[in-house]
Amino acid sequence: MKGVGQRFAQGVVEFRDALSKYYIHSGFNFDFVKNDKDRITVHCKRMADLGWLWSVHARVENYSKAFVIKQFDDVHTCGSSFRTIKHARMTSSMIGGLISSDIRNKALTSVSEVFCDFKDYYGTEVSYRRAWMGVEKAKGLVFGDYSSSFDDLRWYVDAANACNLGSVLDMEFDIDSKGRHFKCLFFAFESCIHGFKYCRPVLMLDGTFLKGRHKGCLLAATAKDGNQGLYPLCFAIVDGESYDSWHWFLSKLLGILTPERDIAFVTDRHGGLLKALAEVFPFSCHSFCLMHLKTNLKTYLSVKSRESKEYLLTLFSRCAYAPTVELFNELFEEFKGRCGRSVERFLEDLPNECWCNAYFQGKRCGEMCTNVAESFNSWIRDERHLFSTKKKLEEAFNDTKAWIVKKCSDDIYEIQLDHSVMVDIGKHCCSCRLWEFDSFPCKHGFCAIKRSGKDLNCFLDDYYRVSSYCDSYSHSIYPVPSMWKPNVVVDDDVVLPPLCMRPAGRPRTERIPSKGEIKRIRCSMCGKMGTHNRKTCKQALL
Structure with a gap:
């Protein structure tokens, strides 16, 4: 509220909104004397009792339909004692309008954040329900309503294809008597399809639930x-993790991969995914995520001692990483002997070629888990936390300085430690077999290459070269400009939201843990990570 002559181009609605914001900012309430679409007059709420001044009068301009302030007495003489921090005019629509820009930048803004921000910034107390309704209305302002948002999505798919030639973006619908309902959407940008040719041929598949109003699931490779x-x-x-959704996703994935390239897959053993993967990629190697296997294994272990359980889980990991069949059989027999019959059911549906190195037929390049597919939030971490190829080579150089190397032929070398290891640098293999599994020289291989005097770069796969790294990011994902986006035309082709019912209760914001998964927390008493808290801590106090 600036004074006489101030214009509100959007008419009476904008002027009423300005009055409410003025009331919230100043803390002084008011009453409407006149309130219609052509004229609005308001007075200070205490004017009728004490005659104190504060009033504003505005009316519409006939030629422009804008609201203009014609009279404004901006003097409050009723004193600060009549100010309030509980504002009846702080409606959910008002809250939604004020936080719409925040929602645009952070779509997952929580209700508690809105509640605290209004208290800190505006000095205003709002109820939790009103804050929640404000967040929902802000999302409606930013992302549009149900029907228009999905019709915009159809436009975006077409526009993204035009801006990123060579991309694969496809959307499918369910059709009923009411029209077309959104069913599923697949998108792979040309830059990612091109860049994957220079990445290692291993894909981690996983799905995660969506937190938006329409729910559903996001599948990712x-x-x-x-x-x-x-x-x-x-x-x-898609609507959820199922055989049909995974089969559809994998069929689309098959179409963007280079036909002659062998791809290894790492998954979390989801039933629908296993069946779909065997049908769409029958000749590809498939590995189960070791992290998920260990989590599921915990529920089958009958031992009660925490130390015994940790030892068995470690022994199971050693079985998975065992490089030779002989070592695997030795460790596996010990594992089964210590676990007893309770684990036999778990092992019945666990083919050796799907979880241990000794029997795996393809190349996983050292990837044993799908935690890559589940770590989208890790993108915000600093680059220094990434384990780069250069750091791996530096560690190999430092660890092999004192090793004894004997040359047997131009390509074959013997590495003498407390045991003897044979390396064939010509065939890129070592008796420890790690070079074969990881497609990267093991420490024994690195030591032999250094002794041979040959260029180390000649023994690295192209995926680890700087040129391949640059090629994988050489193409760009171009934005889709929406300045000249046409208005949505309501016709028979309108895309309606998916057919789904909202589940009872408050929406979930955290991932549903797998069966047997234990959430580790930090105890505020002893400061250690574990499953206990301050109340259940048994650490002795010094």
């Missing part, structure tokens, strides 16, 4: 570049 960085290849929005 994620790889790693030559510097151990996350490399997203493609995504799909």
Whole structure:
């Protein structure tokens, strides 16, 4: 409220909104004397009792339909004692308008954040319900209503294809008597399809639930570049993790991969995914995520001692990483002997070629888990936390300085430690077999290459070269400009929201833990990570 002559181009609605904001900012309430679409007059709420001044009068201009302030007495003489921090005019619509810019920058803004921000910034107390309704209305302002948002999505798919030639973006619908309802969306940008050719041929598949108003599930195929960085290849929005949704996603994935390239997959053993993967990629190697296997294994272990359980889980990991069949059999027999019959059911549906190195037929490049596919939030971490190829080579150089190397032929070397290891640098293999599993020289291989005097770069896969790393990011994902986006035309082709019912209760904001998964927390008493808190801590106080 600036004074006489101030214009509100959007008419009476904008002027009423300005009055409410003035009331919230100043803390002084008011009453409407006149309130219609052509004229509005308001007085200070205490004017009728004490005659104190504060009033404003505005009316519409006939030629422009804008509201203009014609009279404004901006003097409050009723004193600060009549100010309030509980504002009846702080409606959910008002809250939604004020936080719409915040929602645009951070779509997952929580209700508690809005509650605290209004208290700190505006000095205003709002109820939790009103804050929640304000967040929902802000999302409606930013992302549009149900029907228009999905019709905009159809336009965006067409526009993204035009701006990123060579991309694969496809949307499918369910059709009923009411029209077309959104079913699923697949998108893989041309830059990602091109760049994956220079990444290692391993894909981690996983799905995660969506937190928006329409729910659903996000399926993802994620790889790693030559510097151990996350490399997203493609995504799909579906109604949930099921055989049908995974089969549809994998069929689309098959169409963007190079036909002659062998791809290894790492998954979390989801039932629908296992069946779909065997049908769409029958000749590809498939590995189960070791982290999920260990989590599921915990529920089958009958031992009660925490130390015994940790030892068995470690022994199971040693079985998975065992490089030879002989070592695997030795460790596996010990594992089964210590676990007893309770674990036999768990092992019945666990083919050796799907979880241990000794029997795996393809190349996983050292990837044993799908935690890459589940770590989208890790993208915000600093680059220094990434385990780069250069750091790995530096560690190999420092660890092999004192090793004894004997040359047997031009390509074959013997590495003498407390045991003897044979390395064939010509065939890129070592008796420890790690070179074969990781497609990267093991420490024994690095030591032999250094002794041979040959260029180390000649023994690295192309995926680890700087040129391949640059090629994987050489193409760009171009934005889709929406300045000249046409208005949505309501016709028979309007895309309606998916057919789904909102579940009872408050919406979930955290991932549903897997069966047997234990959430570790930090105790505020002893400061250690574990499953206890301050009340259940048994650490002795010094």
